[in-house]
Amino acid sequence: MRTLFFVDDLPTTVGSTYEFNNDDALHAIRVLRTKSGDDFNLSDGKGNWSHVQAKEVHKKHMTVEVLETGHQDALGTHFTIIQAIPKGDRIKEAIELCTEGGADRIVMWKAARSIGKSDDKIEKLQTTAREASKQSRRFRIPEVKGVAATNAVVDQIAHADLAIVFHESATMKVSEVVAPGCTKVAIIIGPEGGLTDDEIDTFAAAGAKIALMGRPVLRSAHAGLAALSAVNTALSVW
Template identity: 30%
Template sequence: MRRIVVSAEILAGNEVVLTGDPFHHLFRVLRMKSGDEVLLLDGQGGCCRCRIGRVESRRAALTVVERWTEEEKVIPIRLIQGLPKGDKFDFILQKGTEVGVSVFAPVIMERSVPLLKGENGQQRFARWRRIVDEAARQCRRPRVPEIQPLVDLASALEDGAGGLRLLCWEEGSRLLGEVLPGSRPARVTVLIGPEGGFTAPEVALALEAGYAPVRLGPRILRTETAGIVIAAWLQFLYGDMG
């Protein structure tokens, strides 16, 4: 059955009215028609199986046939990612969603390359949101990850209290496997630097905030790879991939 993410407000009643992007995707891209059924997700675990009724030029009415809630068994992972060059963060959002990241926290670091001109913050965030929505739909994930506003490192670290906190740093004295506890932590925050890595003041800031410096082995992973590898490892050990 086709799946699409919509806002929770749309699913409040027994009849659903679709307009805008959801309407375009279902009826212009997927070519669905009256009588077809579709699964509408609110991105927070709410699921509605709906039957398409009236289809007009720019809106459609659907009837809710069945409603339920799906819970995830992922371990909550917040990925603080130093903003990389070009569209690499798009890749991180897509693959991070697939492996179970719950929160993406993009940050500007000293070695982050300035963002490309021509796209303002609102447009950029909307594009990131579409990438995560589509990735969640594609991998059949009932909950859509949160994308936090773009901030500096100090601000991002303030929001990382509690749980296990990991600083992925090639000069870390311990391997990741040596730091991970035997029992499942309540949550994990993973800090990844941009191309060029962390500066000394940034490392000091993370250590002061309680982050454990860890290495991922003998190979240096790319910034767009490191967080995905760690998230998959954590979901295998503590979440729903093991």
């Protein structure tokens, strides 16, 4: 699969040339050693893409020719991950994994037992989602939002066709709560210290399903990817 880079001003005219000169271009030149004749993809992060070929490679920029352009439609199911803020660098790991797992929107949530902080990191976390999208060859970069309070999570539940809270106390499996045909799915992931009884009761009262992800208890930063995998499979998206 071709390497992917993002640009703000995506060229979409076949046969035209374009000056590729942002930070991604530097990475392509200095790290990936891109040379004249190499081809790769550019995208605007909103589903539009162009297959290009390098014509002239300089120290900090390159001239490319547009060979083909297109648009990738969004999948029929939209996934929102509501992630309780994990501590330290695990917040970045959570964003990376959820992006690679296909999340369309990631909402950072200040749960009662959240230790980490992300109030001043949303812009950096959006950059993390951008980089993870390149790594996973996604033409659509997920939106990172936050920081949400619990009442905002309740609003997210109200706007979803299916909202699932994963907790080890649940008696129902993912396959038992997922119904075919859902187009708006919200997945709520608790913090390292676990969800409180009040949070579980509040989300259940708002219409969320409480489900078990299996016997092992995962780290908060890893649970989003596992949940996306399970729900995507149950909905036959994967």
